[in-house]
Amino acid sequence: KMNYKMVVVGGGTGGCAAAHMFSRKLGKGNVAVIEPADTHYYQPLWTLVGGGLRKLDQSAQPMNKVLPGACDWIKDSAVQFDPDNNTVFTKHGYEVKYDFLVCAMGLQLNYHLIKGLPEAFDVDPSLCSNYWDKTVIKTRPAMEAVTEGNVIFTFPNSPIKCAGAPQKIMYLTEEYLRQSGKRDKTNVIYNTSLGVVFGVKKYAEALTKIVQERNIQVNFRHNLIEVRPDKKEAVFEHLDTKEQKVFDYAMLHVVPPMSTPEALWNSPLVNESGYVTVKRETLQHTKYPNVFGIGDNTDIPTAKTAAAVASQTGILKKNLAAAMNGHEIAGKQYDGYTSCPLVTSKNTVIMAEFDWDGQPLETFPINQAKERRTMFHFKADIFPQMYWHMLIKGYWHGPGLFRKAMHLGMSR
Ligand code: FAD
Structure with a gap:
């Protein structure tokens, strides 16, 4: 039996960022991550790996290097959720109790x-x-x-x-x-x-x-x-x-x-399609206020990307902290931002950025539907660095502020 202030299930993009943000806040020994994999992959690089433009090992880091040293890594799979008793059960028979839970299990x-x-x-x-x-x-x-x-x-x-x-x-x-x-x-x-x-x-x-x-x-x-x-x-x-x-x-x-991972399917946390039901603007669970969801495993109706997860980390940071302090969840919330760098050749990208209504939400004041070399450079060289050094450490919450600055305050 184990007991934590906060448990994160999944050590991928969203889980890793959540663990960093809240281990900094809560201190050593208060946050646990349940994650079975030895390796954390930067999956967006796989388009370039498949295309022969990057090597697989450039997309990989050992899990123990990316998870924060201050959290406990439970190297195991979650198999069952009992949110009425604040408990997650693992494959190797552990019962992990939490005050707050973050579901970040991605897609199967x-x-x-x-x-x-x-x-x-x-x-x-x-x-x-x-x-x-x-x-x-x-x-x-x-x-x-x-x-x-x-x-x-x-x-x-x-x-x-x-x-x-x-x-x-x-x-x-x-x-x-x-x-x-x-x-x-x-x-x-x-x-x-x-x-x-x-x-x-x-x-x-x-x-x-x-x-x-x-x-x-x-x-x-x-x-x-x-x-x-x-x-x-x-x-x-x-x-x-x-x-x-x-x-x-x-x-x-x-x-x-x-689909979402099978472990979620029969739990009270999900809808009939298996997705964790959260309020789409706050990431708080629809039924359990001490449960939050981030990333691909949620029912947030936006395109599932690491870019969306980045924007969601800022929302999670604020709202989960408010919930922990017993405060009301308020202020500016998630707008559905997501992005998909559409690689169209080995040196061009169409940088699609949009929200959950399918409306473009572009960072730069240029037409991003054009194939551009600068955007390929972002995709291939800049985003991977931002991912390893900022996103999964919980320091990159999406381009919202840049977008506003670039558009002289005239953008949403
Ligand atoms: P993940 O990062 O997938 O993490 C989920 C974690 O949960 C994994 O580590 C997994 O091992 C763990 N897990 C699963 N089941 C369990 C369990 N039962 N118990 C405990 N842990 C469990 N995004 C972009 O922004 N731009 C792109 O260009 C882009 N291109 C992509 C190209 C490819 C080929 C792929 C595969 C993905 C691409 N993505 C891209 C998407 C991006 O990688 C994901 O949206 C993002 O990683 C989602 O983060 P997540 O935390 O929700 O899930």
């Missing part, structure tokens, strides 16, 4: 919902996926092995983290095929479960132009349901007509369906 990758996966990754070098540390390293070699045929990219039928990532790797691959003289013998195909190329109109228009100019075939409402590595076939179901279509592939980049 459900490759097993696609017939043939994940096993087929082991036998077929042309199958890859930037979403998993085991398979992101297969992407660049798969790209290089293509000589001709269909090069296919998927988007699953579920909410996912970083909704731009399924197509970012497609642009990097298309550019590589073009520059290595193989583009004429290949078809680049984007089979997406969605009915649009991107959820925000302003950026969808820019991306539609790019896919047309680069002769990329987009098939809407196509959902990957089976992979047959022996025949190099991928089976897609049309989500409206239910018709099945078989595509041959020379390379297949799979984005798996995602």
